[in-house]
Amino acid sequence: MSTTDTDVGGAITLTDDELYPYITHDGTRRRLSGPGLPCEGTLVGFGTLREHGLRRVADLAVDAERLAGELQDQLVIGALRSFDRDLEAIVLDGATGKVSTAHLHPNPAPMDLSPLAPSLEALLRFAAATEELTASRGQFASQGAGFGPKAVTEVSDRLAAVFDGVAGAAGDEVPAFWRMAALIRPLARIAGPGEGLVLDLPKRLLDEEFGTGEIMCFEDVDFPTALTHEPTRRFLRETGLPENGFVFQLDTEVPLPALSEYYADERPGDFTADELPDTADRLIRLGYLLEDTNLVVDGTTGAVLAWSEPDLTLRPLNADISTLAFTLWLLHREKSLDAAHDLTDAYEQLAATMTQTLATVDPLACDPTPAAPGDDGWRYWPEIFEDRAGGSLYA
Template sequence: MSTTEAGFPAITLTEAELDRYVTHPPTRGLLGGTGLPAATGLLTFSPLRTHGLRTLADATDAPFRVADELRDRLVIGELLNPAGMDRESILLDGGTGELTTAYLFDPSRPRPRPFASSLATLLRFAAVTEELAGLRGRFASLADRYGPETAAEATRRLLSLFEEGAGGEVPPYWKAAALIRPLALAAGPGTTSGLTLDVPARLLDQEFGHGRVVRFEEVDFPATLTHEPTRRFLRETGLPEAAVLFHADTDVPLPTLREYVTEEGADDSSWGELPPPHADHLIRLGRLIEDHSVVVDGRTGAVLTFTEPDATLHPLNTDVSTLAFTFWLLHHERTIDEHLGNELTTEAYDQLAAAMIHTLSAVDPTGTAPGTDWHYWTEMFQDEAGGVL
């Protein structure tokens, strides 16, 4: 095996290394010629560099509970899932060049899933997905364009490229990428709002329905809500009255966290310590399932969860614009999957969750910020048993 440097490191294999495992001519040509990049933004071939070619049987310490004919598949890489998620391995059939994915050490998820018809196809799929992320190449014309129409156009282009390379049968991983990752374009950067995103009021109205978005008045705000961009957003754009996992506080005026705890928790012995002194500057916007309140810091606009009854605070979103975008993203994902007959949630829930986490992180890195040891959205997206997505 050798590694070459030509802009990006490449992993190549010798004829002797290939002879034992790979008989498919195009695959042999690629692995012995131009080679594979060590990593892309979506996946890594570093296991191939570390271990060389090895079969699924050799890679697992215990019997891998799949059909015997799959035990000769070659483990060549891994999907780069968000931090905290198990990595799914990429398996190569040395005779046909076909690629599948599987979890090597999770007996509850033993079934390999289709991934790509060949290494060349896989590299093309990864390349065009990265073009989308950078709004370059075939997506360059979408640069500086935002809104649901732009997101839909990006999905159409990416899905079309995948269909061309998959004979119309797009594997679940790539279908999730095409349907979910472009949703990051639904709202543009906050050039006028003073927040992370410029979220048009119509975006929420169209998604949740007219009359189902709560917009507040000045008299609804406590004096400690001094962050003007947050006040303006809550007045003009608002939040959905009810969304996946969320119900807004419609009994106005909005209470501070201290007022909420005093009223709701003072007589409940199961509640922990009262919130910190700055609780007067935290304003409750609504509730999430699993005994969490959504609060906004009236001084900075940062959005947090307040966990009941242990009275702990954790970062949730950068501000109310990305909070609203998260509600929109969750609701829109459910609409997409229902249109597909729940194909994504039944065939590739974990891959869908990874795409959702990536999409949210693209506009709001709160969940991946240094020092964030727990993040509500990240945990909920991965909750397959709870059926959040």
């Protein structure tokens, strides 16, 4: 295989000898022998092609004869990317040029293919448009300063139009992964930068999503003295949080206690002072995520964290109260979109899209880099999105 400067982002190309006899589709041969494919990308990566060359699915299967004939000859060329890892294999039909995704296990039988693009050219255009949206560049550069419900609708419509145009030209429907990209990814534009907080949520955003009677706002008398972070206090007073965020239950008992006070008053004897976080006196308990996981905010910095009782570990949850609210809103909005568009039919791809969308707004919520001693890198939101059995993304 020949490559052109892949170490600095060049293209992966193949010679005619390397294409033969696997790929007979003219357009695909021209792409791979000419402009080639990028080695790495945010959404799709072709590193496996650079490292291994063209390989048939049958070459990777333990019992290849158990695979249907059309599956045996599919070519593994790359991977669909999640936030921090490869999600599914990207496979190519050498005769038609169509691109699909598949889960390749040591013995991939039976194996289902999910359409990803009608051609490599279409795949690269789909990915480029989505990445330009995320980075507010290219065809989306003019909308980089736009935030709010109107901006979300405009960007979603524009991205969908790109996908429709590319797929329609090939006589195909837009594959599920890109349909959900047009519906979910623009939701990151709902709020612009905040003052003292990461985000400035539109007024009444949570009320309109959850219902006015479902949002609880606090008064200064409800705040413990340890809550000194004024932007957090202001948000809790003026915007509030949903009492029931599906995976989050707000503690409506006031005043809000410090974590050390909560255990001393409500559950004396459950944990010793040495077992609680060193900062327990300034961690304000807002409620719980799971029965054994407390959601707390650092009263000094405004950081939002999760305190797990089973493993006595304090982990980052969100950058601050504004991105926590965004996350709850995003999850609620996704459920409405699933009810209308059946997004969970491609559950793993949806979970990856949700994580990538959240990471655009709040990288800390998804970054597995340990943030403190004892932090193992486990992050609540990506895990809850991916938990199909728990069904957090189902309408």
